[in-house]
Amino acid sequence: MNDNPDTRGTPVGRRVMLGVIALGAAGVAAGPTLSKSLDSVLSGLSKQDPTGLTGLLPDAGGFRYYSVTGPVKPVAAADYRLTVDGLVDRPAGYGLADLQALPQHRIVHDVQCVTGWRVPATPFEGVRLADLLDAAGVRPGATAVHFSCFDGSYTESLTLDQARRDDVLVALKMQDQPVSHDHGGPVRLYVAPMYFYKSAKWLSGITVTPTVQRGYWEQNGYDVDAWVGRSNGRDDAPTG
Amino acid sequence: MRPPVDGTRLARFTRAERWVHRCTAGLVLLCVATAACLYLPQLAVLVGRRRLVTTVHEWAGLLLPVPLLLGLGSRALRRDLGRLNRFAPYDREWLRAVLWRGYHRPAGKFNAGQKLYAGWIAGAVVVMLGSGLLMWFTGLAPLAWRTGATFVHDWLALAVGVVVLGHLWMAMRDPEARRGMRTGSVDRRWAAREHPHWQPAEGAEPTGEEPADDVEPTGEQPTGDAEPTAAEPTGGQPVEGDGPAGDGQPSRSRSSR
Incomplete structure (x- = not known):
């Protein structure tokens, strides 16, 4: 019994790795459905969450902050x-x-x-x-x-x-x-x-x-005429 | 700089392995830091510069596997990957001991926890890379894929963050393990205690590189999968003689974990 890799032993590492990859691929396939149901569960949860921690989870609903520059100085x-x-x-x-x-x-x-x-x-x-x-x-x-x-x-x-x-x-x-x-x-x-x-x-x-x-x-690279559902290669329900 | 090897020190990682680890660690930290700036509202408000942060994140992610792929040129690294891949009977014993809070936790050069971590994080990196590319190059796949990729990328990122924190936590609690990764060599007594089944190759100590006629540790031998592990003759028992423990019984595993 020794530690040499070439003396066999079950290749658990490889199986774990392939298992994670398979799960990831399955997640991509099931993602649209899964994220919708998770979305509703989490946004429900985050409404009752006084700590606001659920807001840090993906798909928890609400706005996300995007800025293209450094900190923006507030204007009174x-x-x-x-x-x-x-x-x-x-x-x-x-x-x-x-x-x-x-x-x-x-x-x-x-x-x-x-x-x-x-x-x-x-x-x-x-x-x-x-x-x-x-x-x-x-x-x-x-x-x-x-x-x-x-x-x-x-x-x-x-x-x-x-x-x-x-x-x-x-x-x-x-x-x-x-x-x-x-x-x-x-x-x-x-x-x-x-x-x-x-x-x-x-x-x-x-x-x-x-x-x-x-x-x-x-x-x-984003579309100039950015109609929701009819631009940027997306098919969201219209908002207008 | 050669790892200092003498009566009390034992070569554990070659320079190539340490640099692969260092570069990978740097890229992972860069990925995590930029991800936090894109994702956490408080940090996003503080940092902003969305396009720059996005670009750094994308490239750090894309380059993440490169150090390891380059490192595959090192025989020592390939050999260690083989060790990480293969589970021996004593690895199951180690896992059982962890599960039941047992004291006897036998391990080879890497313990079962390290092996599981390696396999999991390797798979996770592949998934993060794949889903990230789908989000980056929006023309690559239909929209449904992109939605799915975003979903997987977001949630797996959270898991990776937790697991990497665990990795850092383990390292923080074991200075000798850190020294091994920093300098390349470890204390012989530490090795005997923590990795009793580890058998460094004879005569190759100074650099850790194996002789050229060594068998390729690719783990791809056709019979590998079917090999019944129960057939291993001395499951869990330490070998006599050439173990790393010159100054103690290798079977006495540490009890303080």
Whole structure:
């Protein structure tokens, strides 16, 4: 009896390894079904979990925080500024109070991320982007809108037709609370019928442009017209 | 630097093996750290830079198997992989002892726990790599596969995190085992106590490399699977003579675990 590998003994190591690989493959095949049922169990659990630990598990539901730059410095409500410029007759700047004074609209849709997570029935409330565009007076020759953000890096875009939809908001509230910093507050874009990367966080500038300028993720391969269920190779149920 | 080998030290890992371990460990830590930054909301808020972190994570993951694959050029490493693969009767005894909190835990160069860990983590790395590639190259497979791959990648990541923490915990509690991986050599008494069935090859101590005419330890001999382990003549009993224990009875396993 010795320890030499060539004197046989059961190849348990190899069996364990192949077993794990087989389980993994089975998991990929059964994943779509499994993750749906786990999703409902876990989101139920996390609602009753005072520690919030279940929120750290995969598929526990809820929003995930994505930022494309380093830590984003919060902007106080009093210091917030949104500019509207480009191909417009009346460039404008809005403080938070100015935006709050405009007609507010509340819409409730699912939020769908292009990476797969979905948050059901999330209320957003704010000013219609169409109202801001009308107030500025879009000039002939303009076909698109470009968005910039005070994180310094993120950008987004919409065509004018998309931007004028009723379910595209400059959102001041999310889940009936003022939009928090982590969710892109004090003011973020909300494009209900599209994947959530179109809903730029920390919105600071709206520029009307002659053509579509692709946004941050769109320069990295994501679709510009990001309709939920009809783009990015995905077939999620529409949110719009 | 050669591992110091003299009357009290015993060569355990060659330089190639130690570098494979070091590089793999570094890449695993990089994977885990970047995964945490992508996944844990608190860390994501702190670090941000999603594209950069994603890119580092993808490449660290892709490179993860490379050190081991390069290391396959080392005969000593291949031989140790063979040892990790094969279970001897004393490995079952070791597992039973762990299960029932027994004191007698016989082991070869690697104990049964280390063998199971090696097999499990090797399989897990393959699954993480496969599911990761499906998520990375979105055109590779239909959407349902990608959903499944995300599901497996997320949950297995959690399991890998726990198991790797266990690995670190075991190492933390055994300074001599760490010294073996750091310097290449271990104390003979430690080896006799922890790995009584380990038989370092005679005359090959300084580097741990085996003579060239050694049998390839690939574990792929056609009869390997069918070999009845019960036929091993002296199951669980220490061999006389050339065991590592020059200064004690090899059968006396440590009782303090």
